[in-house]
Amino acid sequence: MGKEEFVKEITNIEEDFAQWYTDIVRKAELADYTDTKGCIAIKPYGYAIWENIQKYADAKFKETGVENVYLPVLIPESLLQMEKDHVEGFAPEVAWVTEAGGEKLDERYCIRPTSETMFSVLYSKWLNSWRDLPMVYNQWCSVLRWEKETRPFLRSREFLWQEGHTIHETQKEAEERTIQMLDIYADVIENLLAIPVLKGRKTEKEQFAGAEATYTVESLMHDGRALQAGTSHYFGQNFTKPFEVKFQNREGKEEYAYQTSWGISTRLIGGVIMAHGDNRGLKLPPRVAPIQVVIVPVAMHKDGVKEKATELFESLNKKFRTKVDLRDNYTPGFKFNDWEMRGVPVRVEIGPRDIENGVAMLVRRDTLEKETVELSNLENRISELLEEIQTNMYNECAKRRDEKTTVAYSLEEISKNLEENQGYVKTMWCGDVACENKVKEVTGAHSRCMPFEQEHLADTCAICGKKADKMIVWGRQY
């Protein structure tokens, strides 16, 4: 199968981005559809990306004192209903267990859509004194939200995530924890996934059901749409009061704890696909790639080629996540395309003449540039190259983000910018939800956030013209 033929099987990224995305998910064997409607099976290659994200994030969490726990997947209906905004936000999209062990249940259980309620009721048992605080717990688990429209990784009825839930002695400490975790998310997304983030606070309209404040890290995808990549919530005492999560403070008085929660999910895999991919397929940042280096022997039937490729594999695999492709039913050309489609950052090609000359060919996935390298220098050069690729991929995303960030001073301008360019549109905003609704209605864009890094673009709200001192960013979303 020739290169052209192969590439044709993936929909053109500029023509139909949604179909391109689905093609990549299936052809790179990241995930597949299942008999459970709206739920995917994450296949080994996709799951390995998630394992790398988990490993990186979990280590960062633990450096800040996070401890992992596991709480039940089933939440009694009465618990879900304890916090008014929360139940309103989640009840419509939960799945209910009504029968079990051959009997109809007295009380329904929902499958966790998120676990604020379960953490709160347990914290109320576990917390006595200020000496017990903070409790900084997290769980890696799956959650279920009965979405109407689903898309692999981006919006799946069931998805994997981590949900951190913490309680604190003071408002200040809880607020600091909220930001600290947001910073870790930014670290994961920027340094591991090579995607720049926009950090800021969500508007009241966009914040989490039951939160006092929601902070977000937003990212821009290939097509200029935004992805909410991670969120961190400050709850104040919204849950600790109804759940009676209280403690004896340093003055010997009873006080309600201050609470946070924060999460990132397998949605990040969708982000990696959409931020970096191109017409050849997936493009994985080296640090998160399940396979960092693939060795493809050329003229494998010739004496010593297979052996040399295997020898290289054994030495490189000690340092990099390496694979050698010894399949005898495919041509080297097919394999080149195949591994490009799967987004492997560095390909090593080695054939009889290379062996004779003591060299190998290196091909980088991000730029497709080739270089001949002495075998004695191969490991060093791959090390450098992986770093170069990681940096370059980040820079490419940052460049696109810059190109797709515009400023607008009127609703018409917001609309025009989005039509022409998608991307982030920065405006001043008066803070009124009516203006936010208007933007949504006219342009289909949601507010992304009020960025931490504020700029004073004008004195008035771009929508209503009233006095405004907040800069907000708009964008259509996944």
Place this chain on the structure above:
Amino acid sequence: MGKEEFVKEITNIEEDFAQWYTDIVRKAELADYTDTKGCIAIKPYGYAIWENIQKYADAKFKETGVENVYLPVLIPESLLQMEKDHVEGFAPEVAWVTEAGGEKLDERYCIRPTSETMFSVLYSKWLNSWRDLPMVYNQWCSVLRWEKETRPFLRSREFLWQEGHTIHETQKEAEERTIQMLDIYADVIENLLAIPVLKGRKTEKEQFAGAEATYTVESLMHDGRALQAGTSHYFGQNFTKPFEVKFQNREGKEEYAYQTSWGISTRLIGGVIMAHGDNRGLKLPPRVAPIQVVIVPVAMHKDGVKEKATELFESLNKKFRTKVDLRDNYTPGFKFNDWEMRGVPVRVEIGPRDIENGVAMLVRRDTLEKETVELSNLENRISELLEEIQTNMYNECAKRRDEKTTVAYSLEEISKNLEENQGYVKTMWCGDVACENKVKEVTGAHSRCMPFEQEHLADTCAICGKKADKMIVWGRQY
């Protein structure tokens, strides 16, 4: 609080083992009950044990080519019903989702009690040719089985586990994989958890619903009851036929794949508690202990003690999982008991006189022996000590297993041995399920397994007196 008073809070292990177990689970903060009946919350200290088990086992799995995946938690009823024995085994104890997203569902979904059906239906999509084989997939997840009687870790409605599901080109390869994974379980349990195992094959009566053969690793607890610690199943084509998991074989003909599955769960945490614990509480093998070394300063108010303890912590923590207990509201005596109860393998005590003399006191949890060690030699000595403790704990368990293993030549003797001693009772068995049922009826013991290491104890079945060539092991179980 003095030592006596403190120890009194834990039920005596010889008087009421079940209550002792519950006390340990709660007081060592391994887990707690929740509002979801029969489901526990695994607290940080308990979950950290699970993380250590996961890390060890997952690395061993991957060395043998296992790849991790994630499949939906919800299984459509029609899928569950595809294999007759399987549905009969599991349907009575599943939980059913009947409503979701505000609507009654057309078809019920069960929450996975195990995922043979989901893996099989996906394998039928993914498998084409013998070149795709083997597929050696595993998932770490939670499962739900609506048990009537529950006990933390040992029998919880929801529990965490890994379930490996593999398909193969030949029966031989599948059978070998079944045993390979059983061997890894034996490695985990013996080398990480310091508990000797008995390896063997389950009788037909005790095997997994839908399996051709079930292999097991069994362990003996403090009270002489047995714990089924891990199982590995060979399915032949029992699932691949109804699910049409077929491939084109090397001869170009269609053939059904050969399948296995295997699992270990958080039940192992219960095993660690019950195999090693004593009247002082939990006793954790160093390799799996979340805290391997705890430093308790003595006379903490004295000049330089806190500082020295902190300094030791910083250096020891580089090498061991270390904790320093600087709580100012507890006496050293309380802390000694507290950390003994939590099963920390090595305690370092350091006070003003020790600092003067350049020494520290080491106390090992398994034997409670104390020794004075030069600070310059502390790290070396702790290294050795942790190894000694690991070995000693294994040997102690092996000794008890030997003491509690008896031979019987009649039903009366089986009964008598179990009454006096609990433990494993070895007999010859004719292979008839009637004899097995009789043992169960009269003694309450189940067959543990037909050990791989067979002995010829007699020529006839201990129960019916007919000709017998199999040795079987009986024991009461958790």
